Amino acid sequence: MEEIILERISCALKENKKAALITVVDSKGSSPGKAGFMMAVFEDKSTVGTVGGGELEREVIQRALKSISGGKDEFASFKLSDEGNLHMQCGGSIDVFIKVFGKKDRLLIAGGGHVAKSLYEIAKYFDFNIVIFEDREEFANSDRFPNCEIILGDIGENLKKYPIDERSYVVIVTRGHSFDEAALKASLNRGAAYVGMIGSSKKTNYIKERLLSEGFSKDELEKAYAPIGLCLGGDSSFDIALSIFSEIMLIKNNGKLKHMREI
Known part of the structure; x- marks a missing residue:
């Protein structure tokens, strides 16, 4: 899957389209996404790969689209509990790194x-x-x-x-x-x-x-x-x-x- 993700990003760059590569760098507790999970998000909102699915993945995709729009890389943390930003019951947490690839001349x-x-x-x-x-x-x-x-x-x-x-x-x-x-x-x-x-x-x-x-x-x-x-x-x-x-x-x-x- 990693090869497919990187190939899709490479194709997007060849067409001079923006993209983001999301990598799970750490997870704790019952997080659906584990360290090393990867996915790509493109400016047209299409994706390939996964960071765990569900509400977590939807939130990560939205964060990646904002990073693409702003043109900046970002570390982001998500708590998977009632008091966290996702209001989930997993009880864990997940940290991701969003690497943005922008258009170039x-x-x-x-x-x-x-x-x-x-x-x-x-x-x-x-x-x-x-x-x-x-x-x-x-x-x-x-x-x-x-x-x-x-x-x-x-x-x-x-x-x-x-x-x-x-x-x-x-x-x-x-x-x-x-x-x-x-x-x-x-x-x-x-x-x-x-x-x-x-x-x-x-x-x-x-x-x-x-x-x-x-x-x-x-x-x-x-x-x-x-x-x-x-x-x-x-x-x-x-x-x-x-x-x-x-x-x-x-x-x-x-x-x-x-x-x-x-x-």
């Missing part, structure tokens, strides 16, 4: 080349969940991109199937026009906080015109940051990655394109 990088590698190096210091989409294993592996999710195969199709939400930032830096176009098509109108595509104005305008002819609206296409990045100068892969990440942080933090001395 996710950086979805289509492509695994030099710019993608530099962008990964920058973003990992800002606690983003990073996902690499590539169709070449030599450019997308755990040696090149340690401690992040790597999805190999058709970039456009995999992006299309991947969950995207308001805390997703999509950067398209593949090795060619057709791959960029497929990734852009898969990312538009999905609710992402940011979608950016690398390339010259000529190239990005060409792709936008193609997508217009396929039925994408002008408003949808204007939401994409293409060409991508801020004009920071420099032409190395790290310079380009820094200009991209700076644009992402500008959007994320509702910043202003001003020198601090001008504010």
